[in-house]
Amino acid sequence: MLLNVQNLQAQVEETEKQILNGLNLQVNPGEVHAIMGPNGAGKSTLASVLAGREDYEVTAGSVDFDGEDLLDLDPEERARKGLFLAFQYPVEIPGVSNKLFMQTAVNAVRDEKGLPELDMLDFDEYAKEKIELLEMRNDLLERSVNVGFSGGEKKRNDIFQMALLEPKLCIMDETDSGLDIDALRTVANGVNALRSPERSFIVVTHYQRLLDYIKPDHVHVLYNGRIVKSGGFELALELEENGYDEIIQQHKDA
Amino acid sequence: METVETEYQEINDLLAKNKHYREGFETKTKVETFDKGINEDVVRAISAKKNEPEWMLDFRLKAFRHWEKMQEPHWAKAKYTPLDYQDYSYYSAPECGACGDACATEGDNATAIDPEVAKAFAALGVPIEDGEANIAVDAIFDSISVSTTKREELEKHGIIFCSFSEAVHDHPELVQQYIGTVVPYHDNYFAALNSAVASDGTFVYIPPGVRCPMDLSTYFRINEAKTGQFERTILIADKGSYVSYLEGCSAPVRDSYQLHAAVVEVIVHEDAEVKYSTVQNWYPGDDDCEGGILNFVTKRGVCEGANSKLSWTQAETGSAITWKYPSCILKGDNSIGEFYSVALTNRRQQADTGTKMIHIGKNTRSTVISKGLSAGKSDNTYRGQVKILPSAEGARNFTQCDSMLIGDQCGAHTFPYIEVENASAMVEHEATTSRIGEDQLFYCQQRGISEQDAISMIVNGFCKEVFSELPLEFAQEAEELLAISLEGSVG
Numbered sequence: 001m002l003l004n005v006q007n008l009q010a011q012v013e014e015t016e017k018q019i020l021n022g023l024n025l026q027v028n029p030g031e032v033h034a035i036m037g038p039n040g041a042g043k044s045t046l047a048s049v050l051a052g053r054e055d056y057e058v059t060a061g062s063v064d065f066d067g068e069d070l071l072d073l074d075p076e077e078r079a080r081k082g083l084f085l086a087f088q089y090p091v092e093i094p095g096v097s098n099k100l101f102m103q104t105a106v107n108a109v110r111d112e113k114g115l116p117e118l119d120m121l122d123f124d125e126y127a128k129e130k131i132e133l134l135e136m137r138n139d140l141l142e143r144s145v146n147v148g149f150s151g152g153e154k155k156r157n158d159i160f161q162m163a164l165l166e167p168k169l170c171i172m173d174e175t176d177s178g179l180d181i182d183a184l185r186t187v188a189n190g191v192n193a194l195r196s197p198e199r200s201f202i203v204v205t206h207y208q209r210l211l212d213y214i215k216p217d218h219v220h221v222l223y224n225g226r227i228v229k230s231g232g233f234e235l236a237l238e239l240e241e242n243g244y245d246e247i248i249q250q251h252k253d254a
Numbered sequence: 255m256e257t258v259e260t261e262y263q264e265i266n267d268l269l270a271k272n273k274h275y276r277e278g279f280e281t282k283t284k285v286e287t288f289d290k291g292i293n294e295d296v297v298r299a300i301s302a303k304k305n306e307p308e309w310m311l312d313f314r315l316k317a318f319r320h321w322e323k324m325q326e327p328h329w330a331k332a333k334y335t336p337l338d339y340q341d342y343s344y345y346s347a348p349e350c351g352a353c354g355d356a357c358a359t360e361g362d363n364a365t366a367i368d369p370e371v372a373k374a375f376a377a378l379g380v381p382i383e384d385g386e387a388n389i390a391v392d393a394i395f396d397s398i399s400v401s402t403t404k405r406e407e408l409e410k411h412g413i414i415f416c417s418f419s420e421a422v423h424d425h426p427e428l429v430q431q432y433i434g435t436v437v438p439y440h441d442n443y444f445a446a447l448n449s450a451v452a453s454d455g456t457f458v459y460i461p462p463g464v465r466c467p468m469d470l471s472t473y474f475r476i477n478e479a480k481t482g483q484f485e486r487t488i489l490i491a492d493k494g495s496y497v498s499y500l501e502g503c504s505a506p507v508r509d510s511y512q513l514h515a516a517v518v519e520v521i522v523h524e525d526a527e528v529k530y531s532t533v534q535n536w537y538p539g540d541d542d543c544e545g546g547i548l549n550f551v552t553k554r555g556v557c558e559g560a561n562s563k564l565s566w567t568q569a570e571t572g573s574a575i576t577w578k579y580p581s582c583i584l585k586g587d588n589s590i591g592e593f594y595s596v597a598l599t600n601r602r603q604q605a606d607t608g609t610k611m612i613h614i615g616k617n618t619r620s621t622v623i624s625k626g627l628s629a630g631k632s633d634n635t636y637r638g639q640v641k642i643l644p645s646a647e648g649a650r651n652f653t654q655c656d657s658m659l660i661g662d663q664c665g666a667h668t669f670p671y672i673e674v675e676n677a678s679a680m681v682e683h684e685a686t687t688s689r690i691g692e693d694q695l696f697y698c699q700q701r702g703i704s705e706q707d708a709i710s711m712i713v714n715g716f717c718k719e720v721f722s723e724l725p726l727e728f729a730q731e732a733e734e735l736l737a738i739s740l741e742g743s744v745g
Contacts, residue, residue: 051700075682079702087700091693094686095715101701104711144715161701 001064002200003027003169008061009225018240019045021225022061027169030197034211034236035204037222038244043204044088046222047173050202051085052078066168079105080112082168084161085177090154093145098157101145102127102164130163134190159190166223169236170194176210186229188213206241223251277378278537279502281477283370283398284349287507290480291340295320297450298343304419304535309430317439317449324443331605331635331667332575334511334548342513344451346478347398371395378504380473389500389727390415390598392472397453404468407639414459415470418486421457428459432488436519436554436583444550445513448484453517455485460526469498469725474514476505476536476547482513489519493559498529500599500728504538504572505547511574512537516551524559529567531724533732536572542602553580554610556590557618565592566609567723567734571739575602579637581610584618584646588732591620594723598739599632599664608638608655608669613646613679622653625717626705628664629740635667649679658716660709660740661691688716710737 003025010020019042027033037043049056050063052075062069071080094100106126107186118126127141136156146154155175162170172191176184191201191214203214211219212234219235220227221244228251229235239247288296297318301311326336348368367382375382375393382401390404392415399417410416414425421429432694439449457471476483491497505512514536522528530553539546549572555564566580575726582591593609611620620640628634636655657666668685690712698708713736714721721729 053696074704075696075699076702076704079700083701087290087697091691092698093697093712093715094688095718096711097715100711101698101703104703105698105701108704112702163700184514200644 001026002029002066004062004064006062006064007044008049008063010045010056010057011059013055018059019056019225020049023222025220025225025227027200027202029200030216030250031166031217032195032201032203032214032217034216035202035227036206036208036219036223036236036239037239038248041222041223043222044173045225047085047171047202047204050073050171051083066218079165080109082109084165086155086158086170088174088177090146090158092147092149096145097141098145099123099127099141102141102161105161108165113210120218127164130160132159133193134163135186136160151178152180152186152242155179155183155187156190158196159187163190163194166199169200169202170200171204173204175203175204176205176207184210185213208236211236220245220252222252223247264609273376274483277535278506279374279377279568280506280596281370283368285346285478286349286597287346287478287481288343290343292342292344292451296344297369298451300451303345304422304487307426309426310358310422313433313439314450314452316444318451318691321443321446321450322442324446326445330577330606331637332577334575337511337513337548339447341480343478343481344484345453346396346481348395348400349385367400371400374477375401375473378475380471381501382550388597389469392417392456392476394454394456394472394485396476396478398497399454399456408466410466411464412444412461412463412464415456416457418452418455418457418488421488425457425459428490429457429488431520432521434519436521436556437517437552445517445552448486448515448517448552449497450554451484451485452484453484453516454595455487455518457487457490457641458497460497460498461729462493462495465497466495466497469500471500471502474501475505476503476512479512480510480723482515484514487516487518488521489522489528489530490593491523491528491562493523494525495523496527498725499531500725501530502535502731505657508546514547514549514551516553518551518553518580520555520564520591522554522557522559522562522564522589525561527563528555529565529725530555530580531725531728532566532568532570533728533735534568534570534572534576535735538572538603539574544574546603547572548553549573549576551578553578554582554583555591556583557586557591559589560586560615561588562586563590563592565594565723567594567720568596569720569728569735570597570605570722571735573605576603576607577606579608579610580697581612582620583612583614584620585614587615589615590596590618591741592716592723593622594720595623595719596625596627596720596736597634598627598736599629599634600739601630601632603630603632605633606635606637609634610639611651613640613642613649613651615646617648619649620651620652623719624653624655625720626655626657627660627713627716627736628657628666629660630724631663633665633667635669637669637671639671640673640681641671642674642676642681644675646676647678649676651679654680654684656685656716657687658713660686685710709740712739713740
């Protein structure tokens with residue numbers, strides 16, 4: 001099992017407001033899990049907690065990632081062990097080229113695996129492969145990280161980074177928000193190009209539409225900080241048809 | 255509202271921690287220090303100590319009498335309590351050097367140097383004996399120069415590289431010809447004070463057509479408490495010559511303010527070029543900047559001849575308050591002035607720095623690239639003047655001043671003054687402000703980059719343009735300094 005989340009409880013550090021209320025989730029290598037749910041259910045919180053954002057405090061439960069206690073690791077350590085978060089709102093980093101940024105990140109991951117670092121030229125070759133694979137613009141590397149990028153370009157840049165870092169687990173935090181149909185399709189194509197038996201995805205989304213392009217193996221509904229229903233792809237279609245009302249009614253007082 | 259506060263709390267906490275100022279040690283050695291206080295007798299005593307000729311004493315006295323009539327300025331965007339000038343000593347030197355400069359700066363004779371002083375410079379990594387390093391060094395300890403290396407080698411090229419005190423004795427005609435011509439004693443309060451009590455500094459003269467074969471440098475070390483350091487440097491590049499000059503400095507940890515009021519005059523003649531680089535790492539003080547250096551400096555160069563060029567490059571990371579505007583007066587036709595600066599302020603440091611580019615000749619060009627980094631509760635101000643006089647036909651200026659804020663309690667300010675009196679001028683001004691926030695750091699961390707490396711990467715990316723202008727050794731040092739100044743607080 002790649003990821004084993006047991007009874008995870010977490011609150012917002014500052015206000016001590018409880019968001020995750022005993023969440024359970026198991027992800028095996030090669031699987032794609034979709035997490036859906038109404039606003040405020042805790043979807044983004046789950047992504048942030050797994051990535052190690054300090055705004056949230058874990059109050060109970062455990063998370064096992066590839067045989068290690070994930071909650072014990074710093075964010076950069078989690079990243080080096082193969083956990084990747086595609087942000088809902090990727091930030092800009094002026095003055096730092098995509099090239100420098102990614103070369104530093106790639107080498108940090110390689111260092112963790114005991115592999116030699118890539119120098120500028122090796123990295124260029126390596127990056128070129130991925131640029132072609134994802135059909136990105138050639139000048140991407142020279143540009144500063146996300147500076148002047150449109151919403152769609154930022155999301156695609158994240159996918160490009162995913163391709164370079166070759167993570168074991170990719171958490172996509174509402175990647176579809178703010179994207180038009182074409183951008184959505186491009187992002188989905190990128191993700192699909194990276195699917196492999198060694199790689200798992202947790203796709204957090206509001207809408208079913210993304211799941212037409214990235215077909216999940218499992219679909220979960222997150223409500224009130226825990227997973228209240230799980231199923232296959234047909235669950236997503238069911239939600240599209242009926243909305244979250246029924247599920248909310250069933251679990252409101254749970 | 256609360257979530258916005260927490261976003262920066264971490265960064266602020268991290269950056270508020272005490273950094274270890276490696277250069278903060280104090281050297282205990284026999285020194286001769288004048289009693290505190292400043293008056294005409296003290297000025298005469300300083301001049302006597304240095305065995306100065308009449309004309310130099312006159313220069314000092316004229317300046318002192320003028321200074322007495324002036325008011326301490328407070329127009330900079332930097333608050334400081336008015337100084338009690340009677341509470342400082344205006345001369346301090348290691349005892350064996352107290353007989354004047356003669357024995358202390360006897361070229362390569364290192365035995366004349368007080369061993370404790372020598373140790374201090376060794377700890378600072380400043381080579382004060384002629385050795386492998388392809389760089390000439392003038393080492394200044396409080397009020398005097400204790401060693402100037404590589405002089406014989408330089409003399410072969412006709413290059414004069416000695417302490418200011420020595421130049422007054424050995425090259426009086428040159429000193430008299432140039433002193434006060436670029437920064438007259440009445441220019442400003444601190445220039446007047448400096449002209450009265452100038453301690454020591456460096457004198458450089460590059461003869462016509464000579465390309466100085468090595469970098470020349472001065473390292474200033476303030477040691478004695480409650481003394482002011484008033485160095486005076488004159489650098490002259492005669493026709494068709496070239497020199498690259500580097501300045502470094504540091505001071506021990508103290509608990510009351512220390513004053514550093516320097517004057518630097520640079521004269522660049524026809525077809526000559528001077529590259530003047532400074533890495534400033536004065537003690538910034540404790541968390542509240544108490545005890546830090548007040549760095550009030552007047553640096554100015556005149557591009558006297560046609561096709562002359564002067565570049566100022568600076569990395570300022572220390573001082574409680576930095577107040578300086580290295581400037582270029584572009585008199586010669588086709589002359590070029592450049593200013594590349596990175597100024598970092600952290601904790602409660604304050605910096606009001608920038609440049610003045612005065613265009614007088616025809617087809618003159620100036621470039622200003624200023625990068626201000628503020629962190630902690632500091633305030634960083636860029637103040638620049640681009641003045642195009644009516645005679646400056648075809649003048650061009652490009653100014654870019656960028657500010658980066660780290661955390662949410664610091665400030666960045668810009669005061670550009672652009673005065674154009676010739677219609678053929680082209681003046682461009684760009685300014686950007688950006689912030690390093692928790693979000694950016696987390697983004698980097700989530701890609702496997704540690705917080706320290708992330709800050710370093712972002713800051714270096716920001717300063718890249720300026721660092722590439724620094725001489726190699728300095729560029730490395732500046733990057734490290736920046737990293738330490740910001741990083742000493744991370745973890």
